[in-house]
Amino acid sequence: MxxxxxxxxxxxxxxxxxxxxxIKEMGMKAVAxxxxxxxxALHVKYADEAYYIGPPPALxxxxxxxxxxxxxxxAHADAVxxxxxxxxxxxxxxxxxxxxxxxxxxxxxxxMRAIKSKLDGKRIAKQAGVPISPGSDGPVDxxxxxxxxxxxIGYPIMVKAAFGGGGTGITRVDNPDQLVEVWERNKRLAxxxxxxxxxxxxxxxxxxxxxxxxxxxxxYGNYVVAWERECTIQRRNQKLIEEAPSPxxxxxxxxxxxxxxxxxxxxxxxxxxxxxxxVFSDTTREFYFLxxxxxxxxxxxxxxxxxxxxxxxxxxxxxxxxxxxFTQEELNKRVRGHAIEYRINAEDPLNDFTGSSxxxxxxxxxxxxxxxxDSGVTLGSYxxxxxxxxxxxxxxxxENRAYAIQAGIRALNDYKIGGVRTTIELYKWISQEExxxxxxxxxxxxxxxxxxxxxxxxxxxxxxxxxxxxxYQRGLLKKAxxxxxxxQPQNQTKRSNWKTYGLMQQxxxxxxx
Numbered sequence: 001m002x003x004x005x006x007x008x009x010x011x012x013x014x015x016x017x018x019x020x021x022x023i024k025e026m027g028m029k030a031v032a033x034x035x036x037x038x039x040x041a042l043h044v045k046y047a048d049e050a051y052y053i054g055p056p057p058a059l060x061x062x063x064x065x066x067x068x069x070x071x072x073x074x075a076h077a078d079a080v081x082x083x084x085x086x087x088x089x090x091x092x093x094x095x096x097x098x099x100x101x102x103x104x105x106x107x108x109x110x111x112m113r114a115i116k117s118k119l120d121g122k123r124i125a126k127q128a129g130v131p132i133s134p135g136s137d138g139p140v141d142x143x144x145x146x147x148x149x150x151x152x153i154g155y156p157i158m159v160k161a162a163f164g165g166g167g168t169g170i171t172r173v174d175n176p177d178q179l180v181e182v183w184e185r186n187k188r189l190a191x192x193x194x195x196x197x198x199x200x201x202x203x204x205x206x207x208x209x210x211x212x213x214x215x216x217x218x219x220y221g222n223y224v225v226a227w228e229r230e231c232t233i234q235r236r237n238q239k240l241i242e243e244a245p246s247p248x249x250x251x252x253x254x255x256x257x258x259x260x261x262x263x264x265x266x267x268x269x270x271x272x273x274x275x276x277x278x279v280f281s282d283t284t285r286e287f288y289f290l291x292x293x294x295x296x297x298x299x300x301x302x303x304x305x306x307x308x309x310x311x312x313x314x315x316x317x318x319x320x321x322x323x324x325x326f327t328q329e330e331l332n333k334r335v336r337g338h339a340i341e342y343r344i345n346a347e348d349p350l351n352d353f354t355g356s357s358x359x360x361x362x363x364x365x366x367x368x369x370x371x372x373x374d375s376g377v378t379l380g381s382y383x384x385x386x387x388x389x390x391x392x393x394x395x396x397x398x399e400n401r402a403y404a405i406q407a408g409i410r411a412l413n414d415y416k417i418g419g420v421r422t423t424i425e426l427y428k429w430i431s432q433e434e435x436x437x438x439x440x441x442x443x444x445x446x447x448x449x450x451x452x453x454x455x456x457x458x459x460x461x462x463x464x465x466x467x468x469x470x471x472y473q474r475g476l477l478k479k480a481x482x483x484x485x486x487x488q489p490q491n492q493t494k495r496s497n498w499k500t501y502g503l504m505q506q507x508x509x510x511x512x513x
Contacts, residue, residue, distance in 0.1 A: 002027040003320030004078040004103065009033070009043070010068050010093075011083030014376035014392050015298070016043035019081050022312035024048075031075045033068055035061035037384040042376055049075050056386045062086045063195055065093050069100050079103035079319065081312075085388065088295040089163070090195075091116055105319040107272050107294050114268040117162040118291040119200055125289040128264040132289045133279075135202025143183045146201055147176055153203050159183065161190035162198035167238035169193065172204050205288060207442035208279035210234065211246050213254075214303050215261050215292075216314065217271040222324045223262045224331050226303050228254055231277075233430065235353055235446045240423065241430065242299040243340040244306050247401055247439030248282060257287060258328070264292065272318050273297075273311060282442075298343070301374060301395045305339035307331065338404040339397045342412065344375075345389040348421040350457050357385040362418030366411035370397040370404070373415075383420050391422070401439070405431055429456045 007023045008031040009016045020030035020043065032047030037056035044050045051071035054061035061067065063086060072080055080097045082088035082105070091112035097104045106112075115121045119139070122132050134153050139162055140146045150157050150173070159182055161169030169190035173179045183199070191197040214226035230246035231239045245254070261276045275293040280286070300311045318324075326334075347353045363379040375392035377383065383391060396411050398404035409431045415424055430436050433449065446453075 003316055003322075004028050006031060006048075006075060006077045007079045007081055007105070007316070008068075008072045008075060008077040008102075009047075009081050009083060010062070011081075011086055011088070012038055012041065012043055012062060012376070012387065014374050014390065015083040015085075015296070017046050017376055018374045019083055019296075019312055020046055022310060022316065023081075026313060026316065031072070031077050033062070033071050035386075037382075037386050040382060042378055042381055051075060056384065058086065058387065059192070059195065062387075065090075065096050068093075069096050072097070072102055073100060077102060079105055079316075081105040081316070082295065084293075084295050084298055085193075089293070103319055105272070105316055107270055107274065111268045111270045112294055115292055115294065117198065118160065119162055121292045122289060124264055124267055125260075125292075128260045128267060130260045130264070130278075130289045131286060133202045133205065136200045139198040139200055143180065146179060146183060146199075149201050150176070150179055153201070156204040156206065157201050158204045159186050160200055160202065161186065161194065161196075162200050163190065163194045163196040167234070167236060169199070170237040172237075205279045205281070207444045208281050208288075209246070209248055209441075210239070210290075210443055211249070211278055211280045211287070212293075212297070213257055213261055213276040213278070214297070214300075214311075215265055215270070215274040215276055216311075216318075216324065217265050217274075218318050218324045219271050219321060220323060221266070221269075223265050224324060224326065224328045225258045225261055226307055226309075226331060227335065228257075229297075229299055229302055231299065232441055232443055233436070233445055234443060239299065240343055240345075240446070241340065241427065242302055242343075243338065243401070243404070244302040245335070245338070248280065253285065270294075273300075273315055279443075298390070298393070299341050301372060301393065302339035302341045305372070305395060305397045306337055307334045308336065309334070337397055337399045338401040339395060340404050340408050342394040342396075342408065342427045343390055343423070344392040344394055344415070344417070345423045346383045346391050346420045347389050347423055349423055349426040350454065350461065353423075355385060355389045356421035357383050358420050359383075360417060360419045362416060364414070364416040366394070366414035368411070368414075370407045371395075371411045372397075391417075391420075402437075405437060425457055425460055426453055429453050 006029040009019050023030040029048040032044050032050040033053045034044045035054055035056050053067040053071055054064050080102050087093040091109055094104045094112055095109045126132050156172055156174045159171050159173055169186045171182045186199055187197040210231045211228050212231055213228045217223045228246050229242050229244045231242045233241035273296055275297045277290040278287040304311055346356045348356055360377050360381045365373045372395040377391045396404055396407040398407050412424055412428045435441055
């Protein structure tokens, strides 16, 4: 029997579709919410029911707690799944869900309040015996205070939004002038994304790896750690490529993190999924705590691939009161192979990853062994400019890292998206780059390789422009020849040879986007 009858997904895009698939596979009904900008979105079409919650700005729709609760009550939903981002880590929203008589598919409200910000997480991490970076003990109230603290701990520093995630409101600062420049901007970004503008400061780790651990707990105090995910390839503190397991860690290194992570969960009586984020030094072989993400993570599919479990279904079952179905020892025995996730963002890497909005005019997903696509778009979808640029995720699997990379290269070459700029071409270059293939990289990888990948991408753009010009000229010539030699009756409807040739090319595997 399904754990619930109907579940509302308080999110949009690819994660809403992903969660709805698990809901439907478990025999339940899926309910969507949508803003004005998303009324024709894929997650709305895929749901069994959909409810309008407000205008395009997130503060008036996907961050509008009362509108979402009202939608859940109209739908007669039994539970709410928040996905990631938006209100997924908002204790007030979780409490409102519970007060409305619905089941919250997430951590208990008390645990969320115990770590309502990243600063709370740092305090508990210290109690659990996890090393933390020096920095502010609480939110920094003013720019003057920030300048004084930065001088004390020494540059470089990280200016971070105390609430939320996804790299929003996080900036590395190397000097006082830069701190003055970014302070108000980060406060504004944090407020727009999470409804809270609190910022804090901590010492920046120079060129580390970004490694996160997947904590899973049930309501009865049972815990496991589903190993780690390597999230080091990123731009502006936003992850681009993730893989599991990390190519940098030895078994004893990952295992030494299990005990303090579980102790963290025990201290606050945490259950469901949680992601324990750290930076890791290749030199000292030490971890330093960043934050605990109290939600399903964007990159959860790579953990699913190597452990052969469905984390969303597990999350739902835990919320319904089920016990963890495995021990740490049993989970360790399930690990097989290597998985990589490429975040397909509607962005232009040639223009400093500027977002790209518009209609999807061509769409063809890769298929085949070891390939999975979690997408929030299809042919004809509109990519609005109001939200995160992530439109889909390409996940590949191989029996080892080398095979996974080869599967990734093939799948990236097969993935065709027209109408908006994407990061696909950049990932093709990265997947074939020597340091990436050897697993030799830090969080500075994108910045350090910028000149090389820009050269590659510019060459690709020039090739496409030359091809387009050639096809255009060929079409004009064909049209001119047809006009001179035409014996077609005057009353017959004509289609230009250029249009005919274009349609033929769109159906051909040779077409380039």
